[in-house]
Amino acid sequence: MGLNYYHILKKVREARKLVIKGTTAAGSGHPGGSFSMAEFIGCIFFKFLRYDPKNPMWEDRDRFVLSKGHASPGLFSNLAVAGYFDKSEIETLRKFESRLQGHPDYKCPGVEFCGGSLGIGLSFSIGMALAARIDGKAHRIYTIIGDGESDEGQVWEAAMSASKYKLDNLTVFLDRNFIQQDDYTERVMPLDEELVGDDISEMWKNAARWKTGDKWRSFGWNVLEIDGHRIEQIIKATRSAQQTKGTPSIIVARTIKGKDVEHMEDNPKWHGVAPNPKIAPIIDLELDCQFLIAPSIIAGDMTNLGNEVKRAAQGRADFIHLDVMDGLFVPNKTFDHTKIKELRPITPIPFDSHLMINDPVKHIRDYVEAGSDIITVHAEICDESSFGEIHDILRSNEVSVGLAINPDTELPQWADKFISDLDQLILMSVVPGKSGQKYIESSHEKTQRIVKILAEKKFSGFIEADGGVDLSNVEYCFLDGARVFVGGSAIIGQKDVRVTIAEFRRKILHARRKLLIQKAHNLGGPELVNKWIDLHEVGKKKSELIQLAKEADFV
Ligand code: DX5
Numbered sequence: 001m002g003l004n005y006y007h008i009l010k011k012v013r014e015a016r017k018l019v020i021k022g023t024t025a026a027g028s029g030h031p032g033g034s035f036s037m038a039e040f041i042g043c044i045f046f047k048f049l050r051y052d053p054k055n056p057m058w059e060d061r062d063r064f065v066l067s068k069g070h071a072s073p074g075l076f077s078n079l080a081v082a083g084y085f086d087k088s089e090i091e092t093l094r095k096f097e098s099r100l101q102g103h104p105d106y107k108c109p110g111v112e113f114c115g116g117s118l119g120i121g122l123s124f125s126i127g128m129a130l131a132a133r134i135d136g137k138a139h140r141i142y143t144i145i146g147d148g149e150s151d152e153g154q155v156w157e158a159a160m161s162a163s164k165y166k167l168d169n170l171t172v173f174l175d176r177n178f179i180q181q182d183d184y185t186e187r188v189m190p191l192d193e194e195l196v197g198d199d200i201s202e203m204w205k206n207a208a209r210w211k212t213g214d215k216w217r218s219f220g221w222n223v224l225e226i227d228g229h230r231i232e233q234i235i236k237a238t239r240s241a242q243q244t245k246g247t248p249s250i251i252v253a254r255t256i257k258g259k260d261v262e263h264m265e266d267n268p269k270w271h272g273v274a275p276n277p278k279i280a281p282i283i284d285l286e287l288d289c290q291f292l293i294a295p296s297i298i299a300g301d302m303t304n305l306g307n308e309v310k311r312a313a314q315g316r317a318d319f320i321h322l323d324v325m326d327g328l329f330v331p332n333k334t335f336d337h338t339k340i341k342e343l344r345p346i347t348p349i350p351f352d353s354h355l356m357i358n359d360p361v362k363h364i365r366d367y368v369e370a371g372s373d374i375i376t377v378h379a380e381i382c383d384e385s386s387f388g389e390i391h392d393i394l395r396s397n398e399v400s401v402g403l404a405i406n407p408d409t410e411l412p413q414w415a416d417k418f419i420s421d422l423d424q425l426i427l428m429s430v431v432p433g434k435s436g437q438k439y440i441e442s443s444h445e446k447t448q449r450i451v452k453i454l455a456e457k458k459f460s461g462f463i464e465a466d467g468g469v470d471l472s473n474v475e476y477c478f479l480d481g482a483r484v485f486v487g488g489s490a491i492i493g494q495k496d497v498r499v500t501i502a503e504f505r506r507k508i509l510h511a512r513r514k515l516l517i518q519k520a521h522n523l524g525g526p527e528l529v530n531k532w533i534d535l536h537e538v539g540k541k542k543s544e545l546i547q548l549a550k551e552a553d554f555v
């Protein structure tokens with residue numbers, strides 16, 4: 001079973017956008033803590049939790065408890081995306097008579113716990129877990145607690161109880177974002193160690209300083225420590241928690257408050273403040289501009305692909321791009337599903353299998369079983385019927401669905417039927433067959449043209465630029481509309497993969513900032529540009545933004 005990666009990613013993006021919509025309409029609320037937990041609440045709702053939005057009180061449903069109840073926009077947005085109520089209802093957030101209040105309330109379908117006062121949700125969850133055991137029920141309880149919330153003594157009393165009663169049907173997520181209402185947690189009441197100075201990123205970088213997990217371990221819990229924004233790590237940890245018998249599990253998820261909106265990230269001010277309505281459309285665009293880096297391992301040592309996967313993983317790649325060539329669809333041969341299966345245990349990072357093979361429908365199951373998370377097949381050798389079959393096989397195995405076209409191919413007519421449901425479209429910018437070729441310049445124009453066509457056809461997936469992408473053109477590829485970037489020779493072919501990937505990200509971020517400044521200018525001229533730039537208080541973002549605005553003659 002694949003990760004269902006893009007499916008979750010798209011739901012998380014949609015939920016984040018609803019949080020912005022709701023809090024902006026309300027003029028208050030808590031976006032910061034809604035965004036730090038966004039990926040793992042998304043994985044809970046769209047990968048693990050069993051529920052029926054049409055029958056919220058279904059007896060055998062899994063239970064979800066949001067103990068840090070002030071992050072209610074984060075819960076309501078997921079409930080809306082899951083289908084408990086219409087998404088437009090989010091705009092009633094915090095209004096009189098609304099079912100969606102500043103803290104979750106039972107009048108909202110899907111809410112299992114009214115988390116107003118902090119520190120109580122874990123005890124409540126223990127009651128649910130014990131009740132399930134006494135009733136002989138198989139459902140599980142998923143609970144999210146906050147790190148500021150962990151100042152409450154009741155959390156630790158509950159920690160003792162859950163361990164004493166060996167509640168292995170309980171999985172807790174600690175949203176470890178290092179910020180509480182008034183300040184950094186490590187200044188108010190350190191969970192790891194006292195913060196000297198203002199830079200919490202120092203805490204992030206040095207694993208030797210993380211003590212929170214040890215605290216829970218000493219209380220007898222199964223502790224899993226992860227990067228709380230990486231879907232594959234969340235899924236791996238949650239699966240492992242489900243399989244652990246005899247102890248409750250806690251997933252300590254290191255997160256960034258306000259994640260995915262640069263001016264909110266790591267800024268304590270955004271704990272409980274709503275965006276300005278004028279800024280909201282810029283944030284909306286920013287949320288649409290997430291990007292992913294996918295190193296292609298065939299650009300490395302073909303006799304030691306395991307090592308290439310490790311290099312990509314150590315470099316914090318988002319995907320491992322696997323170019324399968326069969327010597328028929330393209331003249332070269334690389335490897336097949338047996339190699340993918342052999343590489344699979346090396347890392348949980350999503351495997352992005354790009355099949356340059358004839359007759360993909362015949363082999364598709366092999367690539368699913370080998371452990372691919374995303375599979376892309378070429379439009380040139382498919383038709384409506386074979387792609388339909390491939391699509392169905394992938395969906396039923398929670399593998400994301402991709403379609404690729406060569407530089408001289410247009411989107412075929414039959415693809416229309418699938419576009420709105422497609423997760424990924426690979427636009428080849430070299431003639432497929434080998435790495436190390438030069439980027440075909442006309443691909444920029446083609447990408448821009450296809451982006452427009454896709455928008456009309458309600459495409460909600462990601463465009464992957466593949467072939468000859470490097471540091472000199474990745475910014476333009478981003479501005480064209482690509483959001484996933486394959487790098488063979490420009491990443492795996494380099495000595496230091498980690499530094500190169502960081503450089504790729506820096507370039508793309510630079511292009512994204514340009515795009516957002518442009519948006520601010522279109523919406524409100526220099527005044528809005530300045531207003532938006534001023535919001536970037538933490539880190540060194542502001543000076544780069546001012547420079548960009550000057551270059552564009554906007555300020
Ligand atoms: C080409 C492959 C690409 C390629 C990428 O057939 O699909 O993924 O190997 O390598 P570079 O980035 O070197 O073009």
Ligand code: ZN
Nearest residue numbers: 323354466486
């Ligand atoms: Zn490829």
